Amino acid sequence: MKRQEPRMTKIPPQTQDRLPGLESRLTPPAEHIAPSNRGTGKLAGKVAVVTGGDSGIGRAVALHFAREGAKIALLYLDEHEDAEEAERLVVEEGAECLVIAGDISDGGFCDDAVGQVVERFGGIDVLVNNAGTQIVAEDLTAITDADWRLQFGANIDGMFYLSRAARPHLTSGARIINTSSINGFAGNAKLVAYSAIKGAIAGFTRAPAKQLAPEGILVDEVAPGQIWTPIQPASFDGETVAGMGEETPLGRIGQPSEVAPAYVYLASADGSYATGQTIHVNGGMIING
Template structure:
């Protein structure tokens, strides 16, 4: 099944405003104050799952800090969307590969909003490679430093400020569970994120801080036209039982559940918005 027009972006990271059609980030229901008075920081919050999560969190009452690399137009659009919901947004330009940048992002968030209640680790990098031998040292370092080092750095910085009742939500991937023959390094980092989530949940449970994960399947985000060739984009998502790609707002609701008191009895768990692919929990 063809879902999208064939398209490709040569820029890394990809840009949401250049995608056709644009991803669906809009919350689907009125807010009910589930995050009223909370402050969240979302890495990779300018677009894709990060944008949808930022807007949904704002609708539910949270102020949001958005850490992004260099996608200025997308970030400004997301800021405006958060403010449309009546909440405050803080844009922070920085690279999660840098421990100093992660510490700076958390400190700016706390300085602006006075506290930190929710950390969403979402920023990621992927490149398709057919043969393991073609993965360069540079690509391997970039993938691991972005996808797992960044989660460590952000969590280390956030722990100076998170108190009992706080939540951490890590975005992993269906590829953590089933593997992917052309995303070997990426899938490996996502497996590390799943283990990191479970380990940190055990580490922090007595402090009253919950740590959970979300493992999306094929979701229509700027990752896709950036990382895939045009033919693959045109059929993206058709391989899952639902025969379609998901939209970012279909994942954001899982992050909201885990970040809010709706998920108060969840820690060390991973939710699977993946279109019906059956994987081990």
């Protein structure tokens, strides 16, 4: 079956009052996996941990991994309704699913979560560090200490804590895949803290990639552009949300289903000669640097 491009219908102006947002409130609903995607067993028997797996890109990655045969551990903060739906969809794919709620900015939680995954599944083959949040600020002076720390905690502290906790359980062939952003490369005037963090993630991809390469453990990142996920209406005003993606060469916002296959490539044998690399999925947006 030919893969059909998931053209977005017009996004109506909308906002959400809760970061990082709720999948259940998106209008129109996002596409997390294409109907034409059949799966070929590329991850059969693998154990994958996906943070932020309740919604958005994380949910899409979990569903693609499940369709490829992996066992899934979904980590999320407290969006319980979204997490229940994500679990239902993963199980519908025929995959085992462990769901763990908690704050990854807490190193103790990360240690405990990894322990639960290892106890349930016997190990970890793929760690997807995807969870994150962003807070819009028009000026540096509008970024509070609390907002700065919250974003670093959710976006990169947790990435480090989980990677450190998972490290003793990773063996040759294992993968760590980090979610970066176009903003880490091009910058965003309204997302200074978030852009700085995403730039730091590039370093936390390339340095561990060199450290772990001798053991056959690969570390890469995916840098999405504007993707239709709950973080968009939870961060920006309604009119900004309605116009998202129009300035890209493709003229539209992307779907989670268009990003997740990059993670499948990096997690599977297809990506066996890629480490320390960035895959950009951004509709043709120009990257500076």
